[in-house]
Amino acid sequence: MKISEVSQICNIPISTLRYYDEIGLFPNLERNKNGQRNFQKDELELLKVIDCLKVSGLSIKEIKEFIDLVKQGDTTISKRKLLFEERLNKVNEEIDKLEKIKEILEYKQWYYSKAQELGTEQGIENINIPEKFIEIKKSLEC
Amino acid sequence: MKISEVSQICNIPISTLRYYDEIGLFPNLERNKNGQRNFQKDELELLKVIDCLKVSGLSIKEIKEFIDLVKQGDTTISKRKLLFEERLNKVNEEIDKLEKIKEILEYKQWYYSKAQELGTEQGIENINIPEKFIEIKKSLEC
DNA sequence: ATAATAGTTCAAGTTAACTTGAGGTCAAAT
DNA sequence: ATTTGACCTCAAGTTAACTTGAACTATTAT
Numbered sequence: 009m010k011i012s013e014v015s016q017i018c019n020i021p022i023s024t025l026r027y028y029d030e031i032g033l034f035p036n037l038e039r040n041k042n043g044q045r046n047f048q049k050d051e052l053e054l055l056k057v058i059d060c061l062k063v064s065g066l067s068i069k070e071i072k073e074f075i076d077l078v079k080q081g082d083t084t085i086s087k088r089k090l091l092f093e094e095r096l097n098k099v100n101e102e103i104d105k106l107e108k109i110k111e112i113l114e115y116k117q118w119y120y121s122k123a124q125e126l127g128t129e130q131g132i133e134n135i136n137i138p139e140k141f142i143e144i145k146k147s148l149e150c
Numbered sequence: 151m152k153i154s155e156v157s158q159i160c161n162i163p164i165s166t167l168r169y170y171d172e173i174g175l176f177p178n179l180e181r182n183k184n185g186q187r188n189f190q191k192d193e194l195e196l197l198k199v200i201d202c203l204k205v206s207g208l209s210i211k212e213i214k215e216f217i218d219l220v221k222q223g224d225t226t227i228s229k230r231k232l233l234f235e236e237r238l239n240k241v242n243e244e245i246d247k248l249e250k251i252k253e254i255l256e257y258k259q260w261y262y263s264k265a266q267e268l269g270t271e272q273g274i275e276n277i278n279i280p281e282k283f284i285e286i287k288k289s290l291e292c
Numbered sequence: 293a294t295a296a297t298a299g300t301t302c303a304a305g306t307t308a309a310c311t312t313g314a315g316g317t318c319a320a321a322t
Numbered sequence: 323a324t325t326t327g328a329c330c331t332c333a334a335g336t337t338a339a340c341t342t343g344a345a346c347t348a349t350t351a352t
Contacts, residue, residue, distance in 0.1 A: 060251050
């Protein structure tokens, strides 16, 4: 597979793929006789794992360190297991945070619906605030 | 309230608070006679909204644009409502993405538990993969 | 009264994660 | 035969979001 195909399929700029290769994220990436990269299934899988780790909050540098662990083989299995456990915890925390953010956004939506009805923000204080937003409103007030 | 107190309470560096002020995120922040910032409840609330918008995916520049909308008053109510609606959609998408990432991480955890039991990654292919991971494994294989 | 602490501005520095550009090779289409 | 287009390297540039440092003033504690 040529770099342009991978770029299309994975929706990643060619420059990014070359950059990832340059810093060593594709330790087994082959080249043809002219030095052109020849991507295989392995690299596509790696790209998904890279994305997974990135979304879970790892920096590119840390992802590189993970790739290096893989290269070192079976002696690093428990380290890698731990890394994924930590990532799962991180993602769970992140989801919790987003759920709280959602509540604020829903409150704000309610607030601005009311403001839109009234044509002004003045006087919203006097409107009955729905039960479910009372806590959120308080938390915003400090 | 002094800048150091706000920094402590909100767990934000003083330098960041000054930076936010400099770019106009606290349009109503008062100063005392000697030019020292005097934070009020308003600014603490604003900091929470700023964090909310940030977590929801807005850049600082876009947050500044939102603050400017607030400054313009009632004529921008529907724009602001729309902004929060978009943010809510974005957060929902983000949560969906994280839920998928969780599944990959859980599969990887299972994978490395097995590798740990065996002491090697060789031969994991021959182990019965739990039903719930079959799809994920396929998606990683491309 | 004086020393330490905490506040101020403004310009310059930092870091991550790419992106761009110059200069070059090679295969395929006109 | 030459032009087009995809690939290559390597160095330099970009952007966001702060952070740091210098040089200064104000407040507070002893």
